[in-house]
Amino acid sequence: MPRVKRGTKRRAKRKKILERASGYFLTKSKLYRQAKESVERGLKFAYAGRRMKKRQYRSIWIVSIGAAARTHGLSYSQFINGLKRSGVELDRKILADIAVKDASGFKALCDTSRTALAQKTA
Secondary structure (H helix, E strand, O other), X not given: OOOOOOXXXXXXXXXXXXXXXXXXXXXXXXXXXXXXXXXXXXXXXXXXXXXXXXXXXXXXXXXXXXXXXXHOOOOHHHXXXXXXXXXXXXXXXXXXXXXHHOHHHHHHHHHHHHHHHHHHHO
């Protein structure tokens, strides 16, 4: 069986881990084994954080839509329900942007929502 010399591959692999761990405290940035554990843990938190960021943005959009809807006499749930019944398919990101930047456009959406709710009860 041929002899395998891993010098460059091993060094490159370890160097990559230690570069990712630069800035960590004490041995976590200097010793390979501790650095590897810390980097893996950090990557796990980064993965979860990317998903949490999406949740946080959605909740911010919902708050801004709800606040704008309240100024026009609707609760958030009534506003969304009315839009669904009227067939308006705008996502929360766009609705929040309209609520912040285009007051007259949002008022028109509130009126559309209100008429759809009124037709439901009648």
